[in-house]
Amino acid sequence: MKKPLKHDTWVKPYMTKYKGLLTLILVLGLATFICGGALMFTSGYLISKSATRPENILLIYVPVVLTRAFGIARPVFRYVERLTSHNWVLKVTSDLRKRLYQTLARDASFFQQHFKTGDILGILADDLGHLQNLYLRTIFPTLVSWLLYVVIVIAIGYFSWFFALGIALLLFVIVVLMPLVSVAVQGARTQRQKQLQHDLYTDMTDDVLGLSDWVISGRQTDFEKRPQPTLKAARQNTLAIRRFEWWRDFLIQFIFGLVVLVIIVWTNQQFTANQSMANWIGAFVLCLFPLVDAFAPVSQGVQEWPLYRTSVERLNALKPVQRDLPQQQTLAAPVANIDFNAVDFRYTAEQALLLKQFSLHIHAGEKIAILGPSGAGKTTLLNLLLGELTPQAGQVSINQVPITALQKQRAQLIGMLDQKPFLFNTSVMNNIRLGKLNASDSAIMTALEAVELGPLMQRLPEGANTVVEEAGARFSGGEQQRLALARVLLQDAPITLLDEPTVGLDPITEKALLKTIFNVLQTKTVIWITHHLQGIEHADQIIFLEHGQIAMQGSPRELYRTNARFRKLYQMDQGLV
Known part of the structure; x- marks a missing residue:
């Protein structure tokens, strides 16, 4: 004892x-x-x-x-x-x-x-x-x-x-x-x-x-x-x-x-x-x-x-590693670019590098789709951009400021919609208000209308004050993602990360949701992790990640025209071959 x-x-x-x-x-x-x-x-x-x-x-x-x-x-x-x-x-x-x-x-x-x-x-x-x-x-x-x-x-x-x-x-x-x-x-x-x-x-x-x-x-x-x-x-x-x-x-x-x-x-x-x-x-x-x-x-x-x-x-035994963050800064100007500069990353010293000298430059307002096999490091890229992970070499920056120096401002800079956003057992209003605590009811209703949930709110017994039930059980998978999207929209961050938000949805619901997502985020910088090519036409640029490096890069039209491998992947995804 x-x-x-x-x-x-x-x-x-x-x-x-x-x-x-x-x-x-x-x-x-x-x-x-x-x-x-x-x-x-x-x-x-x-x-x-x-x-x-x-x-x-x-x-x-x-x-x-x-x-x-x-x-x-x-x-x-x-x-x-x-x-x-x-x-x-x-x-x-x-x-x-x-x-x-x-x-x-x-x-x-x-x-x-x-x-x-x-x-x-x-x-x-x-x-x-x-x-x-x-x-x-x-x-x-x-x-x-x-x-x-x-x-x-x-x-x-x-x-x-x-x-x-x-x-x-x-x-x-x-x-x-x-x-x-x-x-x-x-x-x-x-x-x-x-x-x-x-x-x-x-x-x-x-x-x-x-x-x-x-x-x-x-x-x-x-x-x-x-x-x-x-x-x-x-x-x-x-x-x-x-x-x-x-x-x-x-x-x-x-x-x-x-x-x-x-x-x-x-x-x-x-x-x-x-x-x-x-x-x-x-x-x-x-x-x-x-x-x-x-x-x-x-x-x-x-x-x-x-x-x-x-x-x-x-x-x-719960003693997490304490990271020494640099002195925190605040971006004075709007987000102009995001840079991954020669990034090396591995989770443990015994593992091989998951990302090797990875470099990527993203302009403000661009829509980037990142594809690749499981374990290629797609989600790791998002965590590096969030500052949750620190690379062993290289740097991730916004407007040339290291992301580790922007952690106090992160909520104002980056919003995220992942595979299974959590909805709490409280009203729709309260769930959406998590994106911006001081938001008015009218602002929340505007966000719900933008993600095409206005008619649904009118059908609910108490409107937007209806309780969503545990883990959002009252709503379908597509509706849950739209509620989470309304939360991101209310947050109004200039950068939005999408981590396979349509996993588990049927093709019709997936197509409709992707259309809504890119419609409401058309003025934002979007980095989208996806496992297949449904809705890929919404992206300005496609990155195919393999063995820790970029194997393919370009616009959907350009890659389809010039890259035989991408063309075959696209045809397989669409059921054409």
């Missing part, structure tokens, strides 16, 4: 930041169990005292009142402790999410290169959820049980330190030894269970998505009879975990039973001199029973540490 937390920056800092609230949580947790024990203590005394038929009701009035007081105080302290602990966790989680967003946003391209989308989602959902459970299920219960352990030993030590030492040894097995044994024995099993569940989700996804293929091929019987080793291994692992937990919990209860027997023996030795003292025997014995609820869950909480450890280590 110490090793992952030694250099931790995601758990320990918040223990210090909210130490006042944490102290209150521990005090309330301790008070809850003390009240529970005191309730049973006074109840035990009251029962014993009542059985001796006191001559006056006043002789048992105090324990009656205390029983009521502790009976009320216990649930009150428990409720307030739960509220406080969840408030603490929500504060910490809020800070963690904010920090995680800032970490991801600081160098988005780094994470795109080093983490899969599933890993990022795992960090956002799984890891932060595990940190919440780390506090609620492991840290808080363990600290409260240790504090209670100290209080019990000191309280018994008031009567007999020798007896207190014996109780301390028995409870030590429950609060320290059993949790250590649990994490040692169950740690690997718990981690394996997590991996097996991940594999089962993968298998289930494959089964669901591939079920139609099994049916079409007529192999339903083979599908049902095929071996499922992952499921079998998960069952065996779960059985091993449950078997150990049963024996461990049984042993905890057995040891706690020994503690009760020892208390009975000790109290019979200490409090049997007369009838009045004998009333304390039941009080001491009964007060122990509520305390098992404080000690028993510790082993289970500590056992889950391996799950939390993975999350802690993964979050602490």
Whole structure:
């Protein structure tokens, strides 16, 4: 446990930041169990005292009142402790999410290169959820049980330190030894269970998505009879975990039973001199029973540490490379040209150069289409122009100013429409307003009209105030792209990057969308990444990228007339050959 937390920056800092609230949580947790024990203590005394038929009701009035007081105080302290602990966790989680967003946003391209989308989602959902459970299920219960352990030993030590030492040894097995044994024995099993569940989700996804293929091929019987080793291994692992937990919990209860027997023996030795003292025997014995609820869950909480450890280590590994940007500048004049000057780029030192001495000069207002096979570096060019990536050699500039020196002005210079623009679960108005936060409603409606969504807005139940639903589910693929185009149009940047915005659309929708895109962006500089030649007539110049360099360059008409390879590609794309 110490090793992952030694250099931790995601758990320990918040223990210090909210130490006042944490102290209150521990005090309330301790008070809850003390009240529970005191309730049973006074109840035990009251029962014993009542059985001796006191001559006056006043002789048992105090324990009656205390029983009521502790009976009320216990649930009150428990409720307030739960509220406080969840408030603490929500504060910490809020800070963690904010920090995680800032970490991801600081160098988005780094994470795109080093983490899969599933890993990022795992960090956002799984890891932060595990940190919440780390506090609620492991840290808080363990600290409260240790504090209670100290209080019990000191309280018994008031009567007999020798007896207190014996109780301390028995409870030590429950609060320290059993949790250590649990994490040692169950740690690997718990981690394996997590991996097996991940594999089962993968298998289930494959089964669901591939079920139609099994049916079409007529192999339903083979599908049902095929071996499922992952499921079998998960069952065996779960059985091993449950078997150990049963024996461990049984042993905890057995040891706690020994503690009760020892208390009975000790109290019979200490409090049997007369009838009045004998009333304390039941009080001491009964007060122990509520305390098992404080000690028993510790082993289970500590056992889950391996799950939390993975999350802690993964979050602490989020240390993106910090780029040293040059002094930021502001373009005083309109964008006149964009230049890639002898650019070399590779993602890692072990890889070959993806771009080799790549040079390209683009005039303001030009429409450039960039084609090439997968992995040729087309999207990399856009990221270099955005400043998300830095070339190992050469320079990318706008008006001869390096793009790395224009990062603070980037939103005013460059807009982007990619393959799957994200639409948030809010109104159309709010989604479009992301392009320009201070835009008026009339400006947004003008942008929607420009991308030919005016009639659609009129048909919607609440017009442009209609909620688009999660990820834009209310609209078709073409409509989603037009909404994103309206956002880009509202942004009004002089340069627009198009990263295969028509992928997945049918030919008719694709043709109509491309016509709209180039119509509304006719005054802008457009750099368009595309995988085929649909709508290529909209481009002023075509660049065919291959092996990190320009293999073909020219206008569509010129290349079709003079370049046999381009002519063949065009004919194949149009289905003419």
